[in-house]
Amino acid sequence: MTRRVAVALTAAALGLTAACTAGGDSSGEGPKSDEKQTIEVWHGWSAAHEVKAFQDAVAGFNKVHPNITVKLVSGQTDERITNAIRGGNPPDVVSSFTTDSVGQWCKSGAWQNLAPYIAKSKVDLNIFPQAVRKYTEYQGVRCAMPLLADAYGLYYNKDLMKGEQPPKTMSELTALAKKLTVRDPDGTIKVAGFIPSAQYYEHQVQHLAPPFGVTWLTADGKANFASDPAFQAYLKWNKELLDWYGYDNVKKFLRSLGQEFEAANPFQKGQVAMAIDGEWRTKFIEKEAPKLNYGTAPSPVADDKQSTYGGGFIAGTVIGIPRGAKHAQAAWEFVRYLTTETGALVTLSNGLGNVPSTVPALASPDLKLPPQFQTFLSAFKHPASTTTPPTPNGNDYIVRFQKFVQDEWEPGKVGDLGAALTKLDREVNDALKLAGG
The missing domain is CATH 3.40.190.10 (Periplasmic binding protein-like II)
Known part of the structure; x- marks a missing residue:
């Protein structure tokens, strides 16, 4: 892989x-x-x-x-x-x-x-x-x-886009995702404009939260999920688009897809119109889907972060x-x-x-x-490009945030988001302390 x-x-x-x-x-x-x-x-x-x-x-x-x-x-x-x-x-x-x-x-x-x-x-x-x-x-x-x-950016299927330009902001991405989505009468997704779920391949939190301008750790190396409003902005965008699709519809769609690093990758098969992915996808497309009519663009950013457009994770x-x-x-x-x-x-x-x-x-x-x-x-x-900072226990804070998003947030199990993020901060910081951080 x-x-x-x-x-x-x-x-x-x-x-x-x-x-x-x-x-x-x-x-x-x-x-x-x-x-x-x-x-x-x-x-x-x-x-x-x-x-x-x-x-x-x-x-x-x-x-x-x-x-x-x-x-x-x-x-x-x-x-x-x-x-x-x-x-x-x-x-x-x-x-x-x-x-x-x-x-x-x-x-x-x-x-x-x-x-x-x-x-x-x-x-x-x-x-x-x-x-x-x-x-x-x-x-x-x-x-x-x-x-x-x-480096990560937006891949888009030119045939499915039908002349639409790649979105630069998250609101443009949301509107275009809805416009390009094709469903069966029962709501089943046939073609997804864009899947916001952190459970979709490279749409994990590490790649989709940065366009909102998140700061992963505080200056003294502690978790920053509850204090940084950019995390709530990402989560609310994620949930609103996910709810538009219907969580069960998205789960059903995800179960129907091919493997990420095989020729059956859904972007390569025309099942997804837009997707965030890494530069290596160009080589896989060259080998596995040479006739795919596609383009790439920088990752869309939060509407209040347009000065960072052009960068990426x-x-x-x-x-x-x-x-x-x-x-x-x-x-x-x-x-x-x-x-x-x-x-x-x-x-x-x-x-x-x-x-x-x-x-x-x-x-x-x-x-x-x-x-x-x-x-x-x-x-x-690009000067606005970012990465995730290292810690003494590796990517534990990313693992915990990913688990929170896919197991609690996306299924709709979170009542008080602020309290949930404060709890997450505490768990991350406790783990850092055990690791000597």
């Missing part, structure tokens, strides 16, 4: 007991990087075109470091990575789609502090945009490097060296090559359909991406 079911993770699944000080490293251990050796690299990509793209990038590394054989293991999850580190038998390099977990990995020392490697190699971190640098470190400890990035794949890696120095050479060499990033970007994560790679003339991809390149560089 390409991306990013971060909210399916729990803090418990990522919990690690540090066997060394937080951010500790073992950069002096193992064979020297110029010795003949084999390193094992775990990554999460699994689709055929994704696996090939990674292999192509590794071929470039092998030309520079012929003494280092790279054993690639695809389709790996954070849980498997965590279990391997816990068991004392990790691979040499690990890659994850879950930027939310960086805080936990850095704090526990599960992923090594890369500062000694970076200093020795004289890597200039200014080649990475500021937002990228932020989500690869925690409290001054950089335990991850960015490996491509994700951004995150990315991260890569690092786990505690206990047996070939740490060779592992760093691999990490450095994939994350800083323009040629490697362009190869990966072209093959995976992801946003390059360095400034030079973003400007490379060798990028071969469809016109619809420009939306995501622009969003990635």
Whole structure:
């Protein structure tokens, strides 16, 4: 699976007991990087075109470091990575789609502090945009490097839109969603203009709340759900459009849909007119629905946040060296090559359909991406683009908010919203306290 079911993770699944000080490293251990050796690299990509793209990038590394054989293991999850580190038998390099977990990995020392490697190699971190640098470190400890990035925007089916322009505000999105929806006489949804439910693929809270201008955490790192009115604005928009469809109708529609990362994806099949999704969808459309007549645009924003239009939610794949890696120095050479060499990033970007994560790679003339991809390149560089801040227990606060929305808010089980959000804040803060936050 390409991306990013971060909210399916729990803090418990990522919990690690540090066997060394937080951010500790073992950069002096193992064979020297110029010795003949084999390193094992775990990554999460699994689709055929994704696996090939990674292999192509590794071929470039092998030309520079012929003494280092790279054993690639695809389709790996954070849980498997965590279990391997816990068991004392990790691979040499690990890659994850879950930027939310960086805080936990850095704090526990599960992923090594890369500062000694970076200093020795004289890597200039200014080649990475500021937002990228932020989500690869925690409290001054950089335990991850960015490996491509994700930006989110609006996909729209031009044939279903029938000449309508993509909406720029949430009120425009709501009106157009209603106009484009097609139902059977009993209310069953045949074609959805836009599904607001957090249970629809990439419409999870992490991606649809930011256009309302939410601030996830307070300045001192505490939950901010009850204090920030933007959360209530998001929730009220979500519920009003959901109620227009009918909650039971939406649930029935969701059960009828194909899988997100298969050719039966409902946007690719013309069952959904508009959807928020990541840039990688362009590559899946190219492979699985090449005749689809579609466009992309920035995510619509709240009506009172129109100055932020053009930005979007951004995150990315991260890569690092786990505690206990047996070939740490060779592992760093691999990490450095994939994350800083323009040629490697362009190869990966072209093959995976992801946003390059360095400034030079973003400007490379060798990028071969469809016109619809420009939306995501622009969003990635936009000053209004945001990401979710790291915490010592990973994405626990996102998991809890997602669960609240899909299990309580959307089914209509919440009476007093303010009180419910205050309770959520308390639960998040209690969990943060247990994690040392």
